[in-house]
Amino acid sequence: MSESSRPKGPSPLVVRGVRRSFKVGERRIEILHGVDLDLHDGERLCLMGASGAGKTTLLNVIGLLDRPDEGSVQIMGTEAWAQSAPARARLRNRSLGFVFQFYHLLPELSALENATLTARLAGLRGGALSAQRDRAAEILRRFGLSERLGHRPGRLSGGEQQRVAIARALLLDPPILVADEPTGNLDRATGERVLELLFEEQERRAFSLLLVTHDERLAQRCSRVVYMEDGLIQADSTTPIPH
Ligand SMILES: Nc1ncnc2c1ncn2[C@@H]1O[C@H](COP(=O)(O)OP(=O)(O)O)[C@@H](O)[C@H]1O
């Protein structure tokens, strides 16, 4: 293992034996068949795999949005799914940023209000909240959106909406950022600009990034790639990519 790819600290995210099935009509169909995954401290891990392989299902379990039938998700050393719902929500607010393919901005809020949402959900009020609003504005300006702070999502392009979503995910400086095909809905040039921003922010903040993508070229920019097939991470699929 080269110096640059050596883990720096304990893995911020450890997934063990995760199973998830869904009821479809009268049947239960298992989608995740016992997934193990480690996200190392500070790395940029790329998760690839065909459509339908179970990547989003796994990310929803990791993002604490969907409870697995079996298995564990440790986030910053805490057994996430063993916590009470409020404790899990606090863990999510403190430790995880999530970026979706379809942005998931609230249509009635401005870009700035959307980016500040994380602070509201974390329960910040008064001066602490307005300090975070200032930070959100600063991030949005850095992302080239200074003229768009007051715009609602409906008046923003896809690339602009995704930049707002990334600002929202990064606002509270989470140690882990999970992104599910963040450029999947963008044209190539726009997607590349969004990714540059994401990678620059990773340099700046040193969070650990788990990135789902179909794009082989993007995988080249990651420190490691793992492949998912039919609800399992391929055992021999870990490829450290030299920078
Ligand atoms: N809520 C659900 N109910 C039933 N089937 C689901 C549900 N969510 C996902 N699936 C199925 O699980 C499989 C994996 O889906 P998904 O995790 O979205 O794959 P990927 O993100 O790799 O394209 C698909 O066959 C999909 O239809």
Ligand SMILES: [Mg+2]
């Ligand atoms: Mg998906």
